[in-house]
Amino acid sequence: MISNGKLKSIFEAHHRDIYALTYSYLHNREEAEEITQETFLKLLRHDHLPVGDAEMKRWLFKVAVNRCLDRFRSLKIIEKWISQMTSWRETETTAHQGAVVQEIKQALSLLDGKSRMAVLLKYYEDMTHSEIAEIMGIPEGTVKSLLSRAIKKIEVSNSEVLCAMKK
Numbered sequence: 001m002i003s004n005g006k007l008k009s010i011f012e013a014h015h016r017d018i019y020a021l022t023y024s025y026l027h028n029r030e031e032a033e034e035i036t037q038e039t040f041l042k043l044l045r046h047d048h049l050p051v052g053d054a055e056m057k058r059w060l061f062k063v064a065v066n067r068c069l070d071r072f073r074s075l076k077i078i079e080k081w082i083s084q085m086t087s088w089r090e091t092e093t094t095a096h097q098g099a100v101v102q103e104i105k106q107a108l109s110l111l112d113g114k115s116r117m118a119v120l121l122k123y124y125e126d127m128t129h130s131e132i133a134e135i136m137g138i139p140e141g142t143v144k145s146l147l148s149r150a151i152k153k154i155e156v157s158n159s160e161v162l163c164a165m166k167k
Helices: 004-026 029-045 053-075 078-084 095-109 113-124 129-136 140-157 159-166
Strands: none
Touching (some): 004 029, 004 053, 004 113, 053 113, 113 129, 113 140, 129 140
């Protein structure tokens, strides 16, 4: 069991990243706060702590992503999230950036949940294939396949979306 002092230091080091991750998927402040809390509560109850800051962050991201996926399934908010997404990383966009954001939203809506999550982790969170595999609980080869098929599907849909996502 983790001590309160250790939990506090881990929380202070990672809560902003976990909140940003959950908010980027849910686009709902209350839901993101709740999942962030649930993530750290799970850490409190976890018997074996990940060793090292990078391992801890990956473990927390995995828990948070799984909680988001659970929330997507239970609340069916994927469509709501896509319709409410207003920017890719910036809050203010030019007319061209706004058009690209619309195309990205449209492209993401073509993908199934696992492919969408893999694309977001790769291109939005800038994670490696192995990190994505660990977070999603699937083999690295499956991550590569999901990304490859997703990019091909998006490429067919609109080549400008692919360019925007690779930047």
